[in-house]
Amino acid sequence: MAEKKLRVELLSMTPNALELLYAAFRQCYHAGFVADMWPRLLNGEIPPEKQAGLVSRVLESGHDSPVEHVSFSFAVEGISRACSHQLVRHRLASYSQQSQRYVTESDMEYILPPAIARIPEARERFEAFMQEVGSAYADLRDILVAHGRASKANEDARFVLPQAAETKIVLTMNCRALRHFFHLRCCARAQWEIRALADAMLVICREKLPAIFATAGARCVELGYCPESERFTCGKYPLRKDMA
């Protein structure tokens, strides 16, 4: 039972991403066949800056469906089951998550919320409880095994594992889904943990594909105002009703 920190690794992404987006955007308005233009996109005859310019302009005007052609696949560890439960609510994505039914959690790691970590008294209480979790899990597994339930012991014992229990997940999202994910999860209203995950993913996306992600982030960044109500706004952007 030990604390685990967030780690986000990019496993794979669509290659020649900018060229593919440019080709997809262009095919909509172009009389020719983009497969014939493809080599000239790759060899720089059509300069990357020109490609990025078109892609950004069209995206900015709200025509975002072509950015779906490019996907990112991440491996993530060091998130809690509370966080993964929020994450998988984003349905336009693919997930392969570590199963608590098949993996024995005797050495369960956990996520320590920063607000708890900062208060020694809270941290102590939290960490003591995590040890109680370990005991309860081990005891229940032992009892279940002793009663002939070995093959199902994990899946029953795991009912005592906390929301804090660490999980690992491989996830793939296309750029449109990613931008939507950042809209919601880079917002100050998002829980700190999924926000940290979103921020880490955004850093990678921005580095790999700035034409799409330079302007990505919480919705306010794109809208120019905060869509939340007075009660929930973080105050960084004006409320919509306060716009001229």
Place this chain on the structure above:
Amino acid sequence: MAEKKLRVELLSMTPNALELLYAAFRQCYHAGFVADMWPRLLNGEIPPEKQAGLVSRVLESGHDSPVEHVSFSFAVEGISRACSHQLVRHRLASYSQQSQRYVTESDMEYILPPAIARIPEARERFEAFMQEVGSAYADLRDILVAHGRASKANEDARFVLPQAAETKIVLTMNCRALRHFFHLRCCARAQWEIRALADAMLVICREKLPAIFATAGARCVELGYCPESERFTCGKYPLRKDMA
């Protein structure tokens, strides 16, 4: 901290469901406009048995997209967060789930796995642990509030809540998604809890729309064989390789 049992209530479903499915199937092959036929579908001039017959036959031959036009909305309580995490992996559905961030869980209820309930020693250990959870949650909330984190106390303290913690959810699925859900979750390989949920939903669906759900269930029911490997099959149906 008390045990909670599964409860599934149908809140709403598409009205005139059979007629709508019949109309949708018919529109594909019919020269006229089904809106003109609609009154005769509703007043029984085209008898329900005839409608059901067509719908079942087309569905059986694998053309299942028209059954998407009809949806069921359920309210569910008495499932664990372990179960809801599995549930929301079904992406062709809509969910509105009780938030542990906004609802204080001082009187948290929990799901008791039947295998644990049946072993007195296991049950005792489990129930004792649930009381420890209650203490840890209350202690952490108190500490966080005392340190000025009142507004975020729930969302941080909930990290100690177990997978067993009860949750409530409103969910809507169309008939095609429901049939797929039953394929996977009425299977003996599914975890007991989501299987109980699926079974309860299937009972309701069958009663309300037998033309679609009389033949629904685990995949083997539809395939005529078990698609799992030797290691995982429950044995009720022959393996595919053992088919003639």
Place this chain on the structure above:
Amino acid sequence: MAEKKLRVELLSMTPNALELLYAAFRQCYHAGFVADMWPRLLNGEIPPEKQAGLVSRVLESGHDSPVEHVSFSFAVEGISRACSHQLVRHRLASYSQQSQRYVTESDMEYILPPAIARIPEARERFEAFMQEVGSAYADLRDILVAHGRASKANEDARFVLPQAAETKIVLTMNCRALRHFFHLRCCARAQWEIRALADAMLVICREKLPAIFATAGARCVELGYCPESERFTCGKYPLRKDMA
């Protein structure tokens, strides 16, 4: 070969729609079970205006996923295949469309674009051509039948049918998808035909569920500015860059 006009009929919609949306929104933040509150929603103990107020407020702040629980099913006739091709690009929806493979189009009807209808010379040319289509279709079917291709004659002969060819379709969308559809298709940039379809659907949705659709329409209506570029804006709303 005759002209056909748009007709949109609501076949079915989720009953108790406002109550269902209210229940779904409430379940997220409520400690109790909305199934227990359900009778009081239906009998007016919780007044519809109060329900509508909550639903509108939450929707306005951008939390729109709960509105997915309610769906509308329309039967549409009098749209061209050009229009239906645009329509089915909206992927979060279910469609059952009249098949040109299975329905013989000897009496094909067609959609006459208003701009062509307004210019007598254009209209005449268009209508004369539609008669040529009818001859070509009939001739090809006859030849194919004479050569023993009766069962496939429709699907081959239909290659001469125009984009103007009328089609009929049953479609189901949930309220979130509908609002997105209206964002894009009630916009002045949308083609006149799908815009007329969207407008007709919006009239029905507004009447049936004003809490969700009173504020629906093109994106500018919701954003308060036009997201298009200078070149494409219709001028009704200021461009984003011209906002203070």
Place this chain on the structure above:
Amino acid sequence: MAEKKLRVELLSMTPNALELLYAAFRQCYHAGFVADMWPRLLNGEIPPEKQAGLVSRVLESGHDSPVEHVSFSFAVEGISRACSHQLVRHRLASYSQQSQRYVTESDMEYILPPAIARIPEARERFEAFMQEVGSAYADLRDILVAHGRASKANEDARFVLPQAAETKIVLTMNCRALRHFFHLRCCARAQWEIRALADAMLVICREKLPAIFATAGARCVELGYCPESERFTCGKYPLRKDMA
């Protein structure tokens, strides 16, 4: 106005596809983090045959969600609008299609159905009609331009373009969607044109990722029987009711 033949080009696909699928499958059941295993997957320490074996076995048992992590992006030309209308009904995919609203079709190319091509009389009638289409399109554009509708002339004149009109499209599908697409569209019941497209895509997919696509094809290939009714079966596989 000239005939155009199908051409399918692979623009891009997820790199290290087999390794990514293996990593995704493994993460579900593995206690460690697949990002740590990733270098060993790439350098062959875990041999590709072993990876392919696991992936195929899990896929065969019906657990196909992990194959969503890998996508293929194709550029396609030489398909009719009849075919593209069928294609975009596959909703779990991304499309960027050449617009008849923005591209002038004065040199429209068309798809000639093989059954028509094989009958000289039919072919002659078809080709003569395509020239009539060209005249009607040109005449209508001229009239519209003369009446001050230059900017909308394409979108109105295109109503005379036939279903045979050639279109170009960039499309991205993940492996799960591709397998489903092949189930339906490699079937003898599919129209010849989309079947030719599906077959061409399958050839590429098989070459690039045999672990997933060696066994892909029409549903009968996977099921071991034909799910269609007696009336529609092609006879290559036994009907379900004729299975032991």
